[in-house]
Amino acid sequence: MSAAPHLVISGVSKRFGATTVLDRVDLTIGRGELVTLLGPSGCGKTTLLRAIAGLAPPDTGTISLAGRDVTDVPPHRRNVGVVFQSYALFPHLTVAGNVAFGLKVRGAPKAEIDRAVERALALVKLGHLGGRRISALSGGQQQRVALARAIAVEPDVLLFDEALSALDRKLREEMQVELRRLLQEVKATAIFVTHDQDEALTMSDRVAVMNKGRIEQLAAPRELYARPASLFALNFVGLSTRIAGQVVGGHDGMVDVVTPVGRLSARGAFQPGASVIIATRPEQLRLGAGDGANSASGRVRSVVFQGSRTLVDVDAGAGASLLAELSGREAELPRVHDEVRFAWPVAETFAFAAEAS
Amino acid sequence: MMSRIAIIICWVLAIGLALFLLLPLVVIAAASFSPTPVFDLPLSGASTRWYGRIGRLDGFWPSLSLSLQIAVLSTALSLVAGTLAAIAIARGRLPGATALGTLLVSPLMMPGLVLGIALLQYFRMIGFTATWSALLVAHLVVTLPYVARTMIAGLSRFDFTLIEAARTLGCTYAGSVIRVMVPALAPSFLIAGLFSLLASFDNYPVSIFLTDVRSKTLPIRMLQYIEEAPDPTLAALSTLILAGTLVLLLISDRLVGLHRMAGTAD
Amino acid sequence: MTDAVLPAPIVKPAPDRERLAAFGFVAPSVLIIALVFVLPLALLLGVSVLDAKGGVTSAHYVRLLGTPYYLGVIWNSLRLGLLTTLIAFLISYPAAFALARARGALRSILLATLFLPLAASVIVKAFAWTILLRSDGLINTVLIALGLIEDPIRMIFTQTALIVGAVNIFLPFMVLPIYAVVAQLDGRYAEAAATLGASPFVVFFRVILPLTLPGIIAGVALVFSLSVSAYVVPTLLIGEKYPTLATTIAKAYLLAREPGFGAAAGVVLLAIAVIVVALSAMLSREPK
Numbered sequence: 051m052s053a054a055p056h057l058v059i060s061g062v063s064k065r066f067g068a069t070t071v072l073d074r075v076d077l078t079i080g081r082g083e084l085v086t087l088l089g090p091s092g093c094g095k096t097t098l099l100r101a102i103a104g105l106a107p108p109d110t111g112t113i114s115l116a117g118r119d120v121t122d123v124p125p126h127r128r129n130v131g132v133v134f135q136s137y138a139l140f141p142h143l144t145v146a147g148n149v150a151f152g153l154k155v156r157g158a159p160k161a162e163i164d165r166a167v168e169r170a171l172a173l174v175k176l177g178h179l180g181g182r183r184i185s186a187l188s189g190g191q192q193q194r195v196a197l198a199r200a201i202a203v204e205p206d207v208l209l210f211d212e213a214l215s216a217l218d219r220k221l222r223e224e225m226q227v228e229l230r231r232l233l234q235e236v237k238a239t240a241i242f243v244t245h246d247q248d249e250a251l252t253m254s255d256r257v258a259v260m261n262k263g264r265i266e267q268l269a270a271p272r273e274l275y276a277r278p279a280s281l282f283a284l285n286f287v288g289l290s291t292r293i294a295g296q297v298v299g300g301h302d303g304m305v306d307v308v309t310p311v312g313r314l315s316a317r318g319a320f321q322p323g324a325s326v327i328i329a330t331r332p333e334q335l336r337l338g339a340g341d342g343a344n345s346a347s348g349r350v351r352s353v354v355f356q357g358s359r360t361l362v363d364v365d366a367g368a369g370a371s372l373l374a375e376l377s378g379r380e381a382e383l384p385r386v387h388d389e390v391r392f393a394w395p396v397a398e399t400f401a402f403a404a405e406a407s
Numbered sequence: 408m409m410s411r412i413a414i415i416i417c418w419v420l421a422i423g424l425a426l427f428l429l430l431p432l433v434v435i436a437a438a439s440f441s442p443t444p445v446f447d448l449p450l451s452g453a454s455t456r457w458y459g460r461i462g463r464l465d466g467f468w469p470s471l472s473l474s475l476q477i478a479v480l481s482t483a484l485s486l487v488a489g490t491l492a493a494i495a496i497a498r499g500r501l502p503g504a505t506a507l508g509t510l511l512v513s514p515l516m517m518p519g520l521v522l523g524i525a526l527l528q529y530f531r532m533i534g535f536t537a538t539w540s541a542l543l544v545a546h547l548v549v550t551l552p553y554v555a556r557t558m559i560a561g562l563s564r565f566d567f568t569l570i571e572a573a574r575t576l577g578c579t580y581a582g583s584v585i586r587v588m589v590p591a592l593a594p595s596f597l598i599a600g601l602f603s604l605l606a607s608f609d610n611y612p613v614s615i616f617l618t619d620v621r622s623k624t625l626p627i628r629m630l631q632y633i634e635e636a637p638d639p640t641l642a643a644l645s646t647l648i649l650a651g652t653l654v655l656l657l658i659s660d661r662l663v664g665l666h667r668m669a670g671t672a673d
Numbered sequence: 674m675t676d677a678v679l680p681a682p683i684v685k686p687a688p689d690r691e692r693l694a695a696f697g698f699v700a701p702s703v704l705i706i707a708l709v710f711v712l713p714l715a716l717l718l719g720v721s722v723l724d725a726k727g728g729v730t731s732a733h734y735v736r737l738l739g740t741p742y743y744l745g746v747i748w749n750s751l752r753l754g755l756l757t758t759l760i761a762f763l764i765s766y767p768a769a770f771a772l773a774r775a776r777g778a779l780r781s782i783l784l785a786t787l788f789l790p791l792a793a794s795v796i797v798k799a800f801a802w803t804i805l806l807r808s809d810g811l812i813n814t815v816l817i818a819l820g821l822i823e824d825p826i827r828m829i830f831t832q833t834a835l836i837v838g839a840v841n842i843f844l845p846f847m848v849l850p851i852y853a854v855v856a857q858l859d860g861r862y863a864e865a866a867a868t869l870g871a872s873p874f875v876v877f878f879r880v881i882l883p884l885t886l887p888g889i890i891a892g893v894a895l896v897f898s899l900s901v902s903a904y905v906v907p908t909l910l911i912g913e914k915y916p917t918l919a920t921t922i923a924k925a926y927l928l929a930r931e932p933g934f935g936a937a938a939g940v941v942l943l944a945i946a947v948i949v950v951a952l953s954a955m956l957s958r959e960p961k
Contacts, residue, residue, distance in 0.1 A: 105571050125574040126582075138572035142590040152576035155586070203576060410873055414771075421771035424764055425786035428844060431801030432793060434811055438804050446804045492702035495695035511702050514710050516894065516950050518902030520919050521717070521939040522710065524926050528720050528936070529713035548709045551702060601792075609794040612904050612919075616926060626796050633800050633909065642804070645797040652792045656785075 056081040056239050057102070057207055062111030063263075064097055071097045072108065073263035079207075079241070084233060086242040086250040088286065089260035095243045098260070099209050102241065104128045116206040126155075131200030135212040137192045139184045145195050146171070146180035152203035170198040173232060190221050197229070201236065208233070208240040214249060226252045247287045251275070259283045281327055281402040290329045291373045293346075293366075294404060297324045305401050310368030311346035318401030325404035330394050332361065335374035337384070340393030346372055347391040350384045364390060432649055439642035446639060457643035464640060466628055473539070474625040478607035481546035482554075485603050486596065488547075489554030497562035511555040514548050519612035522548065527616040538622045545613050550603035557602065561595025594663040601659050605652065714943065721936035733937035743921070747941065750917040754901030754945075757839040758847075761896050764840075765847040766889070772848070773856040787852075791845035799909040802838040803829060806910075835911040839900050846899060847892040854888030887957050894953035898946045918942045 057079040064072040072094045079085050087095035100106035102113060104125035112121045120128050131152075139148050146167050153163045171177045174194035184192065193213065200208055214222045214229075230253050233240050244250055250257045251271040258268045259282070267279040278284035284292075295309030297320045305318050307328055316328040330344075339345045348366035360383055364372040374392055376383060384390045438446045440453035461467060492511060496504045514522065526545050535541055569591065573583035589596075611626040618627055632641050724730040737743045772783050790798065805811050806829040813825035828834050858881070866880045867873075900906075904919040918938050925935030 103571075103575050105574070124579070125571070126577045126579055128575070130575055132572065132575045134568050134572060136566055136568055138566060138568040140569060140573075140587055140591065142593070151573070151586075155573075155577040155582070199576070413767075414774075417767040417771035417774075420764055421768040421775075421783060424768045424844065424848070425783055427841060428790040429786055431798045431805065431841060432790065434805050435797060435801040438801075445809065446807070488701040488705065491698040495698035498691075498695065500692050501695045501699065507699055507703065511706055513950070514706070516898050517710075517714075517946050518898070518919070518939075518942050520902060520904050520922055521943045521946075522713070524922060524932075524935055524939050525713035525717040526709070527926065528932065529716050532716065544709055547705050551705055555702065605792050605794075609796065611796060612902075615923070626794065629796050629800075630905065630908070633796070633803070637800070637803070641800065645794070645800060648794055648797055649789075652794070653789060656788055656792055660785075 054081055055079070056083070056116060057241075058112075058114045059098070059102070060112055062098070062101055062108040062113065064094075064101060064106065064108050070263050072101065074111065075263070075265055077258060077265060077268070079239060081239055082234075082237050083256065084230065084240045084242070084254045086244060086254040086257045087260055088244060088247060088250040088257050090245060090286070093260040094263040095245075095260045096211055099132075099211055099241060099243045102207065103130050103132050103209055129203070129206050131203060131205035131208045133193075133196045133200050133208070133210045133213040135215060137196040137213075137216075139192055139195055139199070141184050143184070144180065145176065145182045145184065145187070148184065148195055149180075149198045149202050151199065156203070166202050167198075170202040173201065173236070174198045189217055190225070193217060193225065197232075201238070206239065208238050210240065210242040210244075212243055212245070215244070215246065222249070223252075229253065251287070257287075259286055261286075275331070276398075278400065281329075284329055284400070284402065289332050289361075289373060289375070291332060291335065291371070292327050292329045293370045294325070294327050297322050297326055297401070304396070307401060310370045311348070311366040311372075314344045314346075314399065315396045316344075316399040316401040317397070320401060320403070326401040327404050328399055328401045330399045332373045332375035333359075334394040334398040335372065335376075335392040336394065337374075337376070337382075337390060338393060339391050340395075343393040343395055344399055345391060345393035346370075347389065348372060350386050350388045350390055353383065353386055362390075364392065435642050436646045436649065439639055439646040441639040441642070444638050446642065457639040458647070460640040461644045461647070464628075464632060464644070466623065467644075469621075470623050470625045470628040473542075473622055474608055477539075477542050477546050477624065478604050480543055481550045481607050482600055482603045485547060485550040485554040486600055489551050489599070490558050490592075490596070492555060493558035493562050496559055497565070498567065508555070508559050512552045512559075515552040515556065519549070519610065523613040523616040526613065530617070538617065538619050541617045542614060542622075542624070545617055546607045546610065549610050549613055550607050553603040553606055554599040557595050557599035558592070561592050561599075565591060597659055597663055601655055604655075717936050717939055717943075720932055721940045723933055725933070730933075733934045736934065737937050737941060746916045746921050747918060749915055750901050750919065750942070751945070753835065753839060753903065753907065753915075753917060754897045756836050757843055757900035758893055758897040760836065760840045761844050761847040762889070762893060765844060765851055765892065766885075769848055769851040769855045769888075772852050773858070787845050787848055790841075791849070795842055795905050796909075798842050799838060799906050802834070802841065803909055806834050806837075830911050830914060832911065832915065835907055835915060838910045839903060839906050842906060843896045843900050843903075846895045850891035850895065851885065851888040854885050858884055890953045890957045894949050898949050901945055901949075902942055 055078045057077075059075055059077040062072055062075045063070065075094070075098060077085075077098075087098060089095045097106055101108045102115075104120065104123060108121070112119060114120060115128065115130070140151065143151065149167045149170050150163050153166055158166070167180065168177065171180055174197050176191060176194050176198065179187070179191065184195070187195065193216075196213070214225055217225060226249055242249070242253055251274075254271060256268060256270055257274050259266045259274065261282045267274060267283045269277070269279070274283065275288050278287065284290055293309045293311060293314070295307040295314065297305045298308050298313075299306045299322055300318075300320065303317060303319055305316055305320050305326070307314050307316060307326055309328065314328055316326075318326065320326055346366050348364040348371070350362060351365045351371070352363045354361040354363075358377070360376045362374045362376060362384060364374065366372050372392055439457055440455065441457070442452045442454045489511070492507075495501055496508045496511075501507065522545075526541070530536065530541050535544075565588065569587050570580070570583045573587045574580065578586055609626055610624070611630065614624045615627055618624060623631070629641065629644070721733055722729055722731065724732060737747075772780070775783055807813070808825040808827060808829070810829075812828065813822075816822045817825065862880050862884060863876050866876045871879065902919050903917075904923060907915055907917055907920060918941060922935050922938045922942065925931045925938060
């Protein structure tokens with residue numbers, strides 16, 4: 051993150067009728083930063099993006115962009131670039147006409163428009179298709195035109211509303227990598243809205259996990275995965291093993307929890323008697339009983355081979371299950387119905403309040 | 408085997424249908440070149456003299472002028488009112504939008520003759536006796552449903568995100584409507600305008616009750632000619648009307664494409 | 674995180690400008706339809722139960738629905754509508770499939786042959802049929818030239834002339850709605866049904882027919898309501914011999930000066946149209 055705050059959202063709320071869609075959201079983004087708003091549908095991420103674009107003015111709160119309070123500025127004077135989910139390309143204009151649109155509206159001289167269009171199309175590798183009609187393009191090409199159109203006006207911030215979700219999986223994964231490289235190249239500040247955790251982890255410097263109109267956690271992808279701040283964040287990003295239990299004691303930010311699979315230790319601060327869910331990531335589980343580690347045993351329910359890794363689902367009894375991810379090199383993979391014991395580090399075990407689910 | 412026969416039957420019917428539909432149009436065009444006054448086909452020498460006589464038909468020019476005025480004006484007014492209504496209905500922010508859409512389109516399925524007598528009574532009762540204005544107002548009810556139907560269909564396929572895209576690119580709301588929505592909806596405008604123009608220009612059952620001796624629309628005048636003294640001059644006039652319709656269609660086809668018109672003309 | 678339980682501050686909802694604008698947008702059209710369509714028709718309903726002195730009477734309806742002559746007139750209208758619709762459907766439905774299969778120039782030509790007659794003036798087409806069907810008209814000339822007949826057959830002013838002309842004039846209104854549906858028909862439905870073991874017969878009645886039903890309903894409703902109330906076509910092609918509701922209405926107003934009776938006939942014709950619209954709306958709503 052760079053030092054100067056570029057986009058500052060503070061206390062932004064928005065209601066539609068009786069529904070609170072955004073609940074006092076604060077978010078500060080630095081210049082050149084790529085941030086993803088990640089969450090399930092209805093969490094408010096698209097509304098926040100539209101508030102930034104000026105398409106859905108907030109009821110309360112302020113938004114400032116590039117040092118200017120834009121809360122009450124209409125979209126056409128905000129200097130933002132939006133790539134819409136449907137691309138929203140103008141069907142009556144050519145590819146070049148679409149890309150030139152923003153500059154034409156701004157009354158830029160023709161020579162400058164031509165240069166900017168050429169540059170933007172070259173950037174998205176569509177330099178040769180300027181004269182095409184929109185309907186003659188593939189989905190991936192349309193996506194690039196939408197990007198070029200948004201970039202051409204050199205906006206203060208680029209906003210992507212589920213912009214890659216219409217592409218098929220392979221193309222989407224290619225675009226994720228290419229888009230990140232391209233945005234870094236032009237030093238753009240960008241916000242992505244998505245419900246796709248892979249996309250969020252791949253593309254962004256920081257991810258804001260949103261739930262019920264609030265940002266639950268704002269963190270770099272690696273930290274988000276390794277140190278989820280809430281059960282919601284844990285569930286939404288990546289796989290996990292989760293076991294319910296009761297706190298019986300604790301000290302120094304650690305708690306001891308009694309669970310159906312035995313006594314386990316986890317990070318967290320709870321009073322004895324509290325109901326908690328303790329969780330860990332599947333790749334932390336190792337076969338065998340580690341020293342000073344958490345461990346549990348059970349019968350293998352399924353073994354799913356996924357190329358570089360294998361997922362093992364274990365029935366630990368009393369409704370609890372363990373999910374382990376073992377690397378493909380492991381010589382002795384368990385089989386279905388085997389009795390196995392797994393161990394995992396206490397430091398990678400987290401406790402969350404149970405009612406939060 | 409069975410399906411092959413079915414396909415052949417379909418094709419025979421389609422070709423037969425096309426020929427059957429074209430038959431009266433071809434015949435009237437042929438008869439307009441009749442060498443004699445009794446609708447002979449121009450097999451033994453064609454004559455174009457009937458075309459020269461069109462202008463001398465009793466009351467032809469005032470009727471043509473009246474019909475054109477009413478058709479153009481009612482179409483223009485309907486395009487404005489119907490498009491605005493279609494925008495409100497298609498955006499769905501109105502309570503009962505679907506019902507309103509049905510209401511606006513409903514005159515299409517109602518017998519024109521009944522509307523004609525209803526308007527006759529109504530205009531008499533409220534003392535609205537100016538023929539020209541009465542015709543124009545009545546034709547609004549003939550043309551507006553065509554526009555409403557076509558524009559609601561067109562707008563329901565319009566992606567309103569385009570307007571948002573234009574706004575974020577620097578257009579005001581009004582500017583976005585003009586620069587994006589109007590051009591994107593141009594085909595629908597054209598089809599709506601074409602059909603409403605033709606519907607008004609050809610209307611007989613509504614107009615017949617609202618005209619007087621001095622101001623008759625062209626269809627009324629034509630029916631009168633046909634009943635009184637049909638001769639090839641009328642075939643010539645009919646052929647010219649057909650030619651005009653054909654030209655309008657060709658222009659529309661060039662601009663929109665017939666296939667697209669078939670989809671929206673249902 | 675302690676303020677998480679507090680609700681977001683309640684903001685006075687701004688006046689919904691978008692909704693207000695929407696009301697403003699529909700207002701002109703709704704006003705036109707209300708004042709120049711709904712209100713006059715309501716008035717007509719009133720006139721149909723008034724006698725010459727302004728008193729309330731059911732005499733017009735009694736005369737219309739109680740005398741064999743006028744029952745015959747109503748039947749004539751219905752008969753014209755039913756026959757025209759039936760024949761138009763039998764031609765249009767299979768033809769629409771061929772049309773949907775056509776590609777390139779052939780499709781353009783076939784569509785053009787639909788659109789030109791659709792756009793062409795009804796009076797011009799009806800007039801053309803009077804020329805075609807005359808005793809010295811094209812059809813007789815051809816039949817005599819082929820030696821099939823010796824003397825011209827009398828065709829104009831017969832019921833055959835009426836039906837042929839009506840079918841010809843209203844056909845495009847049947848073909849186009851059906852074509853619009855058939856053209857979007859996904860061939861995979863039929864293939865899927867066939868792989869499930871359905872015979873062509875079953876595929877047609879269980880898959881294709883239900884899927885094209887919306888187009889059929891639209892076409893049938895449109896052609897029936899147009900032909901049942903047609904005025905120009907019966908006037909030119911059969912005349913006085915085949916009185917219909919439409920010609921009765923016109924006569925009552927233009928010649929006999931019996932507005933009350935004409936209005937009653939108008940209400941009956943209107944009722945037929947409303948029933949057709951209601952039926953088609955009901956049928957197309959039913960999920961098939």
